[in-house]
Amino acid sequence: MNTKTRQALARIGSRYPSRRSALLPALDLLQREARGHIDHESLVEAARVAGVPLSEAYGVQTYYTMFRRQPVGRYHLQVDTNIPAMLAGADKIVSHLQKRLGIRPGERTEDGLFSLETVEDLAACGTCPVIQVGDRYYENMTPARVDKLLAALRKGKLPDLPAQAHFSSQCNILLARRGVERAFDIKVYRKHGGYGALPLALQKKPEEIVAAVKDANLRGRGGAGFPAGVKWGFLPKDGNKPVYLICNADEGEPGTFKDRQIMEHDPHLLIEGMTIAGYAIGARLGFIYIRGEFAWIADILERAIEQARQEKLLGENILGTSAHFDIVVHRGAGAYVCGEETALIESLEGKRGNPRLKPPFPAAVGLYGCPTIVNNVETLANVPYIVQHGAEAYKRIGTPNNFGPKIFGISGHVRRPGTYEYPLGTPLDELLRAAGGVVGRLKAVIVGGLSVPILTAKEARGLVMDYDSCLKAGTMLGSGGIMVMNQSVRIPRVALRAIEFYAHESCGQCTPCRQGSRVVAELLRRICERRGAAQDIERVLELCATIKGSTLCPTGDAFATPIEAMVKKFRPEFEALVR
Amino acid sequence: MKITIDGRSVDAQPGQTVLDAARAAGIWIPALCYHPKTGKAGRCRACVVEVEGQRGLKESCALPVREGMVVRTDTPRIHSVRRMIVELLLSEGHHNCISCQANGICELQDMAYHLGIDRPGLRIDSHPTPLDDSSPGILRESDKCIHCGRCVAACQNGVVNQVLAFAHRGSHARVVCDDDVPMGQSSCVQCGECVQVCPVGALTLKQPRERKIRPYEARPTKVTCPYCGVGCQIDLYTKDNRYAYAMAHEQDWQEQPNQGMLCVKGRFGLDFVDAPDRLRHPLVRKNGELVEASWDEALDRVAAGFKEIKEKHGPDAIGFLTSAKVTNEENYAFSRFARAVIGTNNIDHCARL
Numbered sequence: 001m002n003t004k005t006r007q008a009l010a011r012i013g014s015r016y017p018s019r020r021s022a023l024l025p026a027l028d029l030l031q032r033e034a035r036g037h038i039d040h041e042s043l044v045e046a047a048r049v050a051g052v053p054l055s056e057a058y059g060v061q062t063y064y065t066m067f068r069r070q071p072v073g074r075y076h077l078q079v080d081t082n083i084p085a086m087l088a089g090a091d092k093i094v095s096h097l098q099k100r101l102g103i104r105p106g107e108r109t110e111d112g113l114f115s116l117e118t119v120e121d122l123a124a125c126g127t128c129p130v131i132q133v134g135d136r137y138y139e140n141m142t143p144a145r146v147d148k149l150l151a152a153l154r155k156g157k158l159p160d161l162p163a164q165a166h167f168s169s170q171c172n173i174l175l176a177r178r179g180v181e182r183a184f185d186i187k188v189y190r191k192h193g194g195y196g197a198l199p200l201a202l203q204k205k206p207e208e209i210v211a212a213v214k215d216a217n218l219r220g221r222g223g224a225g226f227p228a229g230v231k232w233g234f235l236p237k238d239g240n241k242p243v244y245l246i247c248n249a250d251e252g253e254p255g256t257f258k259d260r261q262i263m264e265h266d267p268h269l270l271i272e273g274m275t276i277a278g279y280a281i282g283a284r285l286g287f288i289y290i291r292g293e294f295a296w297i298a299d300i301l302e303r304a305i306e307q308a309r310q311e312k313l314l315g316e317n318i319l320g321t322s323a324h325f326d327i328v329v330h331r332g333a334g335a336y337v338c339g340e341e342t343a344l345i346e347s348l349e350g351k352r353g354n355p356r357l358k359p360p361f362p363a364a365v366g367l368y369g370c371p372t373i374v375n376n377v378e379t380l381a382n383v384p385y386i387v388q389h390g391a392e393a394y395k396r397i398g399t400p401n402n403f404g405p406k407i408f409g410i411s412g413h414v415r416r417p418g419t420y421e422y423p424l425g426t427p428l429d430e431l432l433r434a435a436g437g438v439v440g441r442l443k444a445v446i447v448g449g450l451s452v453p454i455l456t457a458k459e460a461r462g463l464v465m466d467y468d469s470c471l472k473a474g475t476m477l478g479s480g481g482i483m484v485m486n487q488s489v490r491i492p493r494v495a496l497r498a499i500e501f502y503a504h505e506s507c508g509q510c511t512p513c514r515q516g517s518r519v520v521a522e523l524l525r526r527i528c529e530r531r532g533a534a535q536d537i538e539r540v541l542e543l544c545a546t547i548k549g550s551t552l553c554p555t556g557d558a559f560a561t562p563i564e565a566m567v568k569k570f571r572p573e574f575e576a577l578v579r
Numbered sequence: 580m581k582i583t584i585d586g587r588s589v590d591a592q593p594g595q596t597v598l599d600a601a602r603a604a605g606i607w608i609p610a611l612c613y614h615p616k617t618g619k620a621g622r623c624r625a626c627v628v629e630v631e632g633q634r635g636l637k638e639s640c641a642l643p644v645r646e647g648m649v650v651r652t653d654t655p656r657i658h659s660v661r662r663m664i665v666e667l668l669l670s671e672g673h674h675n676c677i678s679c680q681a682n683g684i685c686e687l688q689d690m691a692y693h694l695g696i697d698r699p700g701l702r703i704d705s706h707p708t709p710l711d712d713s714s715p716g717i718l719r720e721s722d723k724c725i726h727c728g729r730c731v732a733a734c735q736n737g738v739v740n741q742v743l744a745f746a747h748r749g750s751h752a753r754v755v756c757d758d759d760v761p762m763g764q765s766s767c768v769q770c771g772e773c774v775q776v777c778p779v780g781a782l783t784l785k786q787p788r789e790r791k792i793r794p795y796e797a798r799p800t801k802v803t804c805p806y807c808g809v810g811c812q813i814d815l816y817t818k819d820n821r822y823a824y825a826m827a828h829e830q831d832w833q834e835q836p837n838q839g840m841l842c843v844k845g846r847f848g849l850d851f852v853d854a855p856d857r858l859r860h861p862l863v864r865k866n867g868e869l870v871e872a873s874w875d876e877a878l879d880r881v882a883a884g885f886k887e888i889k890e891k892h893g894p895d896a897i898g899f900l901t902s903a904k905v906t907n908e909e910n911y912a913f914s915r916f917a918r919a920v921i922g923t924n925n926i927d928h929c930a931r932l
Contacts, residue, residue: 040758043758053735053741053742053744054757054758054766055735055741055742055743055744055755055756055757055758056735056741056744057758058744058746058755058757058758058759059744059745059746059755062746062747062748063746063747063748335748352745352748357619357621357638357641503749503750504749505748505749506748506749506750507748507749507752508726508745508747508748508749508750508751508752509621509622509726509728510621510622510623510624511622511623511624511625511664511667511668511725511726512624512660512663512664512667514671514726514749514750514752515667515668515670515671515750516663516667517749517750518671518703518749518750519667519670519701519703522703539701543663546659546660546663547663549635549636550624550627550636550660550663551624552621552622552624
């Protein structure tokens, strides 16, 4: 190992209050140094840096999909085949690549130039099919664009193949600067009104900000819809331990690609929101836990954080006040479950992303055993508006108990898949119109990310997109990731693909999730391959019903609920396959 | 305090969990991942109960008792969850009670029996994993592993040898040694604590298997380990007065010097009791040769020797050296013998050398 690597490893170690947190970044660095995989020596080194036994380092390495034990090609092509990608024709991209490269997923070309892998959701649902090459995403892929990509890679060049991302903003809060050039630059952000809220916040008492966020009834945008102000209120009042703020930027729920719009194009909005939130809850250090696949977005965030530090908007004595706050960007390494807040905390501590038993909740015992608040990117991005314009103004957006703007990510069979910022409570029909309308005839729609019950076209008619209305309609708003399916979609295929995803992502800790997801996947595979029997459908329903509420964390419900809904609502399609 | 479990009023202590209180009252709640030594884990989900006034199922192993709480362990919902857990675990591995070394002491077998599951209802194909018999004392059969995590917790946090860990994830997750090397090539020191806590047949001792003794055929005798001065309490298992295997004594483990753990010597080093070349009778030297003698004859010979030396040269001509390997009580008795019977203070101990 060269001196540069050693120094980089030491720098990583010094970033965190606990050395163990350096394990993931150390493994990432060593994998990059070794051109794509981690061997025994690298693992020993990473374990040394993080101060953990070799066995635990191996446990961590093998938990995360982005760490590899075996060498890959110089260009490792990863094709997202999750449901939004499937709806956009990812299968064709995979078979085109197989044909062009002469290898199957999991293999490497003889010259070592390419390796191919099919992967789970890359949060590019509006721009599918997507291929990840190294740290870059190639979106809106067609066979022709694949050929262009391969030709450039053969010449040793990572080409520029711009994606066509659709978006619009009716609220002009979260996506206000989405179309503005170089909005990631602090100058541009300021020019468009950025960092207007922070000075106002610092003039207030922290508890006044908490009260305003509570008053605005800002509901968590990660999926659960739990009021952020109430969550902040759970922190112990007179603790002597440090308080941490974590921004959940894991964005792993299939169908969800909203947070990246903020982080990639308007990072200072998040930084401003986090700084205000940090001040409000008494945190001096915040983390952005960003999914590892978003490497270039993590770079954007780090540059923006550095700009903010230079301008005294972060660090010691922010804007000359007595407030201190700083942010560390922490990259995940490929694990859906790390979107669950206690798993995220474990992962940030350098461990396997296994959810913790609750209680205690993170507000009491979180990161490094200290009080911790975990909020989603979009949630935190709402905070500056509330501070600047007040809770009353905020509550004029949306519907009662469901206030504020929401970014809806629309993917699947619409003409203009993309991200649309509308007030909560906007009718689904209006959102679909904004996305250019359904291609073909609407058959079904999943409105809140993959983990919520599917709706038939009939059920979706007249649906109002807010937390309470979705619940009343028998589904959930979740992350607001809307996946639209037309008459060409076969629901058993969707169900199989969905359960394969959860089985792949289950952390493996608890029995019903680990083995339940595997058995349900096996049963659905039998059905889809016409090897099943009528009682297999019953077994799936029985298992789903029993798994619900029996698992350690919400992941069990996250697959049992939607699978059960797909089978129940589209039962004739399943039955036709077992006849 | 009083709590109600399945309609019965039950005594409970503050700080206890519902599982502790139920077990103390003789109410059966299965728990595959919880072990008093490794603590709550929340992994197996077998111990879930319902609590009046609370939504959903709660892990009784992690649920503190509260005055007046009303708990149910026998609802149809709980039964269906327990049945599913057993069925899923049976479908996950390759379990075969007929040949299993854990037959009769297996907690999964117990649970299936209690629930009346005679054959698994879910069958899925999976490839068998080879046995790991690379280490001298422990056989690992990962196909019988139920992912309870007791061995990992025991190895990482109990004995702190830090060899075992979970690797991979989901249904591919499995327990590995170091970075997935056979146990015999790993940093494992063969303390056997993992076997001690394993609820099934995934980790078993080779000694009883080699002797063809199944655990339920052997009877424990509580003994103190003869190897060092810690005084570890061992359950020495024997069948027909022959050595079978050794386990740490787990009853009141918190009050034992070894807290229910053993080292490699205590775990595997006691098979000498059956060694053919072991001394079984006192030997007395006659005409320059050691000859088998009775205890009476040997002790008389020693007593006569002591008496003679004491009369001729006084008690301080005799010295006593005791051993750290024997118990405190034996050392005490020895010192009383030296001081009160012989009348000398010439007594020392190997730990001072």
